[in-house]
Amino acid sequence: MEKVETNSLSRAADELEQLRPTGEVPEPDACLRMARACFAAQDMAGAYEWLARVADSRGPYVAWASAAGALAKFEEREPPLTARTARVAVVGSYTTSQFVALLRLVALRRRVRLEVYEAGFDLFRQEILDPRSGLYAFEPDYVIVAPHEGVVPFPALTEASAVEETLEAEVGRWRTLWDALAANSSARVVQHNFALRPESTWGHLAARVPGTRDGMLRRLNDKLADAAGDGVLIVDCDRVSAAFGKDRWFDDRYWHLAKQAVALDALPELARHTAAVIAAAEGLSSKCLVLDLDNTLWGGVIAEEGLSGIQLGGGPQGEAFIAFHEYLISLLSRGILLAVASKNNPADAREPFEQHPDTRLRLDDFAAFHANWDDKPASLRTIASELNIGLDSLVFVDDNPAEREVVRRLLPEVEVIALPSDPSGYIRAVSDSLLFELASLTNEDLGRAAQYQARAAAEAQQAQAGSLDEFYASLGMEALVSPFDEVNLPRITQLVGKTNQFNLTTRRHGMNEIRGFMEDGRAVTMSLRLRDQFTDHGLVAVLIAEQKDDVLDIDTWLMSCRVIGRTVENEMLARLSEAALERGVTRLHGTFIPTAKNVVVKDVFERLGFTLRSSDSGTTTWEYDIDQKGPITSEFIQPWNEPVGQP
């Protein structure tokens, strides 16, 4: 008898395993079927887990709404075990029932079980102002105030003299509601700000005429944010709707039919963002990003391809990794911890952070660094205990889907980001997870931010320079000029191969020829890396000159179009004239060979003080006599003295 039961149980388990959805973000319908099967098999944990997974999709609406309905049904048997339970009242100016149902679903995904009170349609003012309303009897922990822009009574145009007063009055009305909520309950207010409509009466004029409805609604959002302080949490619906697409966010058919101010297929997104704000207020935001290395923080495999083989800067693919570095540094500056979990030799894993000329992240940016041959779950456990935070505070970022699946299965507490295959999509994937919302900025956060400010771009001090000289001076430019080396060779070869505009001779030397110059004692090779107070431009200029007796003849000279107009040409030739003097050479020769695209450098030698030697069907040759004219000078670019890799 007992044996039969065991058999039928294991058969049920087999059947469940066969239903198990596949793929990184499984089809929501498949998750739903799995959830219902678990429910039927009395596996409530599985039922809730798979329901919550529906919220990892971005629709369709029917799947979300169906899962939300299933959630209500499952709870009749047994409520889910979640990290938190919160009582949430929703008061709005439009039909909010569908929103509320989806909010409960996505809150479950964020490990919060919501008990909900929903005020009647468009009764938000009455419910808030009446101390005996159902809202207060419910004793909420959060009150979501969800108005649509239609409730704001601004006319198409407010007379200029009345603009400020009208705005203040409107802010005052919302403040009155927040004050009433504070007086009658201890709930935190979650205010949806106003999603501006895509249609406009005033068109682009609205952006510069203060009294237009569009312009005033924009300012109202700003003023509400100012008035919110720490007591009121804001969900920036205007930004969410813009990112979603306002054309789809607003579907007036459903407003006229059923007073739905937000299109049903936009509601998952509104619910996701609202739940993220509540999860943050509950202290459930993630604290640490755990990163893989190869193909996650650079392209390629460091142990195989070496420092000069990996993609990091210097080309479109490498640029995407640099952008990801910079995004991670911005997270670091607001207090998110970074850690590494990589299957690599420790020395290999560290090398790019210590020595790669383009790396933005440095070793000391990582709170924990685990390069070894352990499996990823083991490394994640070690990192959590080292940093003294829970596994549920970790977010795992790895380009390898198999590693991600292992972590999902073995460490379900860890959030796993489904990275896209293209590195250019990494930033969006991390940002769109909404796992790092902050409910408020603490002094500690600010302190951390200050720490990184020294490294960050000082954009606030952006120069209001009047003259070109003042502008150059204000940039605070520094250049690192060095001979070619193996690490820089790929980037140099790439620049030589593709630069069209600032390119004097357009000689497309291949890597071996360039290496030939590098190893040839008679040649001077120079690569220039430029940074200014805003950014590090990377390796942007290349020059090759060959010594012929007492002349240095410029074979190749080019510069990335990103830094044209920065006086980099003066800096290059100032350094070349220094190099010449060191060799006892007193004359520089240059050649300009015209192409369809390099007219920008036609006069560059003349501007730098060279004298024309010859001219033949557009090709010109030039000479600079250092003895006679003195060394070429560079006024606005300072030397960059720190070692490479420590920018």
Added chain:
Amino acid sequence: MNSSNPGTNQSANLERIEQVVRSLLNNDDISLTPETRAADVPGWDSLAHVSIIFGIEEEFGLRFSDQDLVGVETVGDLAERIGRAHAGGGV
């Protein structure tokens, strides 16, 4: 989300409508005929109706006209509007 053409097969369309309604009302026992009215189906209230209409747009990949959104009395009305929206070149 289903890619087959809407409006070409009455009984197939009816099945797909039934699937949307079952999903949204979380009830697999629901069985629809062209004569079924909302009031005959437990849970099909005015709120559910809006979700069902939208769910059908999503399922059939079409967009009802303003006109089509009103006056839906029976499942047959819905099926007829699906055909019309399709003929009218809905999305």
